[in-house]
Structures are given as C-alpha cells and as structure tokens.
Amino acid sequence: MLTLWNLFEASLLCLNAVCVLHEERFMQKMGWGANNRNQGFEDQSSMKYQVLNLVRSIRTVTRIPLIILNILTIIFKLLLG
Amino acid sequence: MNFNASRNVGQASGPRKAKRVSDVSVMGAPSPVQAFTPPGTFEQGYAQAGPPPPYQQGIQLDPNQDFGSPAPAPAPPGNFGYMPGYPQTMPTPANIGSMIQQPIIQDMAMQYGNQLAAQGREAVSRELGRFVPVSRLRYYFAVDTRYVLRKLILIIFPYTHKEWMVKYDQESPVQPRYDVNAPDLYIPSMGYVTYVLLAGFMLGIQHRFSPEQISIQASSALAYIIFEMVLYLMTLYITNTTTALKTLDLLAFSGYKYTTMIASLLAALLLGSMGYYCSLIYCSLALSFFLVKTLRLQLLAGSQGPEQPAYGGYPSNYGNPNPYTDNWAKPSSSGTKRRVYFLLFVAITQPLLSWWLTYHLVPSAPSISPAR
Numbered sequence: 001m002l003t004l005w006n007l008f009e010a011s012l013l014c015l016n017a018v019c020v021l022h023e024e025r026f027m028q029k030m031g032w033g034a035n036n037r038n039q040g041f042e043d044q045s046s047m048k049y050q051v052l053n054l055v056r057s058i059r060t061v062t063r064i065p066l067i068i069l070n071i072l073t074i075i076f077k078l079l080l081g
Numbered sequence: 082m083n084f085n086a087s088r089n090v091g092q093a094s095g096p097r098k099a100k101r102v103s104d105v106s107v108m109g110a111p112s113p114v115q116a117f118t119p120p121g122t123f124e125q126g127y128a129q130a131g132p133p134p135p136y137q138q139g140i141q142l143d144p145n146q147d148f149g150s151p152a153p154a155p156a157p158p159g160n161f162g163y164m165p166g167y168p169q170t171m172p173t174p175a176n177i178g179s180m181i182q183q184p185i186i187q188d189m190a191m192q193y194g195n196q197l198a199a200q201g202r203e204a205v206s207r208e209l210g211r212f213v214p215v216s217r218l219r220y221y222f223a224v225d226t227r228y229v230l231r232k233l234i235l236i237i238f239p240y241t242h243k244e245w246m247v248k249y250d251q252e253s254p255v256q257p258r259y260d261v262n263a264p265d266l267y268i269p270s271m272g273y274v275t276y277v278l279l280a281g282f283m284l285g286i287q288h289r290f291s292p293e294q295i296s297i298q299a300s301s302a303l304a305y306i307i308f309e310m311v312l313y314l315m316t317l318y319i320t321n322t323t324t325a326l327k328t329l330d331l332l333a334f335s336g337y338k339y340t341t342m343i344a345s346l347l348a349a350l351l352l353g354s355m356g357y358y359c360s361l362i363y364c365s366l367a368l369s370f371f372l373v374k375t376l377r378l379q380l381l382a383g384s385q386g387p388e389q390p391a392y393g394g395y396p397s398n399y400g401n402p403n404p405y406t407d408n409w410a411k412p413s414s415s416g417t418k419r420r421v422y423f424l425l426f427v428a429i430t431q432p433l434l435s436w437w438l439t440y441h442l443v444p445s446a447p448s449i450s451p452a453r
Contacts, residue, residue: 001297001301002301002304002305002308003297003300003301003304004300004301004303004304005300006304007304007307007308047319047320047321050318050319050320050321051319054318054319
C-alpha cells in the first residue's frame with residue numbers, strides 16, 4: 001500500500017543507499033569516479049555522466065539533512081512501531 | 082491588500098490627527114455619545130496637563146472629528162499609518178484595568194493586532210512565494226465553466242478535435258480560459274478530490290468503509306502523484322531530454338487521468354466489473370490519444386534545426402517557434418528520439434496507473450442496478 005509514510009520511508013532508504021556509495025573505495029574502482037575520468041567535453045551528455053552527476057549532487061546536498069532525518073525516523077519507529 | 086506604502090512617511094512629524102479605528106472597521110461606527118468620553122476620563126485618571134497624554138506619544142484625539150460619517154471602504158489599510166505610537170510606557174498597574182475598558186485602548190489594540198496580522202500575512206506569502214511559484218499557479222487556475230466542459234469532453238472523446246496547438250500570446254501561452262488546448266490544474270485537483278470521495282463511497286457500498294479509509298485513499302493517491310512526478314522528472318533529467326514542458330505542465334497532464342478513473346469507477350458502480358473494464362479500456366485509449374496529440378506538440382516542437390527528426394516527416398518548425406527552446410546548444414536527432422520514447426512512456430504509464438489506483442475499489446457485482 002503506497003501511502004505518504006511508505007513513500008517517505010522508501011525515499012529515505014533510497015537516499016541512504018545513494019549516500020553510502022563511497023567515493024574512493026567503490027566509485028573509482030568501478031570507473032565511476034568523479035574526478036579522474038577524462039572529463040572530455042564530449043562526455044557531458046551521456047546518460048552515465050548524468051547519473052553520476054546526479055549521484056554526486058545528491059550526496060553533497062543531502063548528507064547532513066539525511067543524518068537528521070534518519071535519527072528522527074529511527075526515534076519515530078522505535079516509539080510508534 | 083493591507084500594505085500601506087505610506088506607513089512610515091511623516092511619522093516623526095509630531096502630534097497628528099488620529100482617525101478612530103472604529104470609524105472604518107467593519108464593526109461599524111460607534112455612537113457619537115460614547116466616543117466623546119475618553120478625552121475626559123484620560124484627564125481625570127492621570128495628573129497630566131492637557132493633550133497629548135504622554136503615553137500616547139503624540140497622538141492627538143480630535144474631539145471635533147466627525148464620527149457619524151461612514152468611512153470609505155478602501156481606507157482601512159491606510160489608517161495603519163496614522164497611529165504610529167503605541168503605549169510605550171505603561172502606566173501604573175492600578176490604572177490598567179480602567180484603561181483597558183476605554184474604547185481608545187481597544188481600538189489601538191485591535192489596530193495593533195491588525196497590523197501584526199498584516200505583517201504575518203506578508204511574511205507568509207513571501208516565504209511561500211519562494212517555494213511555490215504563485216503567479217505560475219494562478220495561470221493554471223484561470224479557467225471558466227465552458228473551458229472545463231470542453232476539456233472534459235476532449236479527454237473522453239478526443240478523436241474529432243482538429244487543432245491541438247496551444248495559442249501563444251506574445252511568447253507566453255494564453256490562459257486556459259481562452260484556449261481549450263492549454264493545460265490547467267483545476268481539473269486535476271477537482272478530479273483528485275472527487276476520486277477520494279468516490280473511493281470512499283465505493284468502499285462504503287462494499288461495507289469496507291471506515292473514516293480512516295478516506296485519509297488512506299487520499300494519501301495514497303497523493304503519494305502516487307508525487308512518485309509519478311519524480312519518476313518523470315528523473316527520466317527527463319537522466320536522459321538529458323530538454324523539452325518545453327514545465328513541471329507544472331507535466332503535473333497537469335498527469336492529473337487528467339483522474340477523469341478516466343472517475344468515469345471507470347462510475348461505470349463499475351452501474352455495470353459491475355464488466356462495465357469497469359470496458360470503460361477503463363476505452364477511456365485509457367482516449368486519454369492516451371489525447372496525451373500523445375497534445376504532448377507531441379510540446380515535446381517535439383523543440384526540435385528546431387536542420388537535422389532530420391526521427392518521428393516520420395515532421396517539419397522542423399511546426400506551427401509557431403517555441404520561445405522556450407531558443408537557447409539550445411545542440412538539439413540532436415537522438416534527442417528527438419528520446420522525446421518520442423518519453424512520450425510513449427508517459428502515454429503507457431497513465432492507463433496503467435489509472436488501473437492500479439482503481440482496481441481495488443471495484444465491486445465484483447453491480448451494486449447499483451435498477452432491477453434490485
């Protein structure tokens with residue numbers, strides 16, 4: 001049943017998953033590193049570039065609010081099931 | 082509406098005449114007899130000489146003011162500027178009780194409250210205007226009855242409509258009330274509310290209803306809207322598809338499926354499960370047709386340039402030049418193909434979602450039939 005609370009939980013989990021991807025240990029090993037790819041100008045419009053850019057921006061923006069949201073959700077679920 | 086541009090003008094110009102609030106408030110003018118007592122009682126309560134009393138900070142009551150004349154209606158906002166001074170220094174506590182009773186204090190308190198409310202309203206609208214583009218929203222709700230009727234008929238039966246291009250009015254699309262092709266948010270929002278109520282009704286007929294169901298249905302439908310919008314926006318961003326379609330347009334077009342859902346639910350009420358599926362299939366086809374015709378112009382009109390559009394013989398400058406896509410770097414033919422795929426994606430998910438959101442509400446037998 002997709003309710004607002006379920007949607008919120010699902011999106012919280014997805015954002016957590018995106019933020020957990022480690023830059024050094026994982027992304028660069030898979031060739032998805034954000035810095036050392038040959039950032040040639042012909043690369044800018046490919047889908048892989050867009051997705052990786054999206055991942056990096058999500059990580060930068062939501063790192064701190066996600067800590068707060070996670071703590072709140074954990075407390076909420078502890079108290080109310 | 083309550084904003085007074087001259088609020089701070091001339092505030093330092095010493096004692097000025099103060100207009101009574103009760104003149105211009107909607108509560109009506111007070112009787113002239115009572116209005117003249119305050120100046121007398123002030124001078125009895127406090128041993129200060131004559132007007133102005135020190136705590137009034139220069140406000141001078143004019144006993145010759147004409148309290149009987151009705152004040153002009155637009156005047157109230159302007160009066161906020163005439164009473165700049167509030168009681169800055171409170172008199173001794175023993176005198177507060179008698180002070181509160183006097184109409185002048187009540188008037189000043191009410192005016193103070195009004196001013197606070199006006200400031201609060203201003204602050205709220207300013208903050209809200211940062212998140213939600215209110216002027217853009219106003220465009221989407223500028224509809225009239227004729228437009229709504231024609232649009233609903235168009236959604237159910239789009240096969241005879243010839244002209245699908247939205248008329249532009251100096252580089253901005255005309256309001257929905259002047260052009261039946263323009264997207265609006267009125268029908269989606271009304272459809273959403275109607276869907277929630279109809280869902281509650283159908284649950285009630287099957288004896289599955291409880292008041293929590295209304296909120297569950299409402300939040301579920303809202304969650305689907307949000308999820309769908311996020312899905313479309315992510316698809317557009319990841320595939321790097323630049324279109325002329327704005328977010329609110331996309332919201333409007335995805336909200337048109339509520340018409341489909343409501344029609345199918347009504348058919349389910351009258352004709353049972355068979356009626357539901359027939360109506361769903363027909364309305365889904367009609368909605369897909371409508372969406373393809375409308376979105377084709379908005380999505381593919383951006384493909385200006387010398388390249389061959391992949392979508393079969395489409396002239397590159399169809400209709401009017403789209404002012405939103407003039408700043409492109411390189412519109413490519415693969416971009417057109419992506420746009421076509423996105424259009425098909427939208428046209429297919431709409432019927433699926435409308436089925437998904439209604440099938441659990443359908444009764445298995447006709448619940449309202451004449452031959453009971």
